[in-house]
Amino acid sequence: GQNIDQPTEMTATEGAIVQINCTYQTSGFNGLFWYQQHAGEAPTFLSYNVLDGLEEKGRFSSFLSRSKGYSYLLLKELQMKDSASYLCAVMDSNYQLIWGAGTKLIIKP
Amino acid sequence: GAVVSQHPSRVICKSGTSVKIECRSLDFQATTMFWYRQFPKQSLMLMATSNEGSKATYEQGVEKDKFLINHASLTLSTLTVTSAHPEDSSFYICSARAGTSGMETQYFGPGTRLLVL
Numbered sequence: 001g002q003n004i005d006q007p008t009e010m011t012a013t014e015g016a017i018v019q020i021n022c023t024y025q026t027s028g029f030n031g032l033f034w035y036q037q038h039a040g041e042a043p044t045f046l047s048y049n050v051l052d053g054l055e056e057k058g059r060f061s062s063f064l065s066r067s068k069g070y071s072y073l074l075l076k077e078l079q080m081k082d083s084a085s086y087l088c089a090v091m092d093s094n095y096q097l098i099w100g101a102g103t104k105l106i107i108k109p
Numbered sequence: 110g111a112v113v114s115q116h117p118s119r120v121i122c123k124s125g126t127s128v129k130i131e132c133r134s135l136d137f138q139a140t141t142m143f144w145y146r147q148f149p150k151q152s153l154m155l156m157a158t159s160n161e162g163s164k165a166t167y168e169q170g171v172e173k174d175k176f177l178i179n180h181a182s183l184t185l186s187t188l189t190v191t192s193a194h195p196e197d198s199s200f201y202i203c204s205a206r207a208g209t210s211g212m213e214t215q216y217f218g219p220g221t222r223l224l225v226l
Contacts, residue, residue, distance in 0.1 A: 033215075035217075041219065041220065042115075042202045043202075043217050044217065048214060087153070097143075097155070099152050099153050100152065101151070101152040
């Protein structure tokens, strides 16, 4: 079956760095997405990785290793507004998005 | 990024009534639109995929006669929850994708919170 695993919840301190991991097993691979979802709101697109390596976008970076079925989202200089759920999603061979359950990130002052 | 709107943002209705939710892509043509449902503290659950001008493809366990989807144009898709019941209360989110390669990013609407009394 298809499976996306990410931690349920993480806690970090304002100003620090946090890494949210995602491992996947899917039928085919056409890219991995990270979305941010604040409570009560719809997800917003953060990043897309289809080749191995690190993609940097401001305070957020996303890494992919296709051979290991592994990705992480790195958030630097954490701000209170970064408190949200972070969803990992993989596009399979049918171009369907397979969603992880999300990681709730709690930022403490 | 691309903008997707959804209307209404919140709706409260009586059990047995039907509710229509609209999803519009405002600055791009969406060849494919997706409808998701999300229960509290759970991940997104794909309900159906719709391509403009064709019938929607429903996920297993989703009743197509209860959740009517119409993708009439490249910028508009509607979801109608027919004969709504309290268990249909949920957060309904649409997303839209441009192009036909399948690899384009999905952009989400702001969601519609449905409460059935």
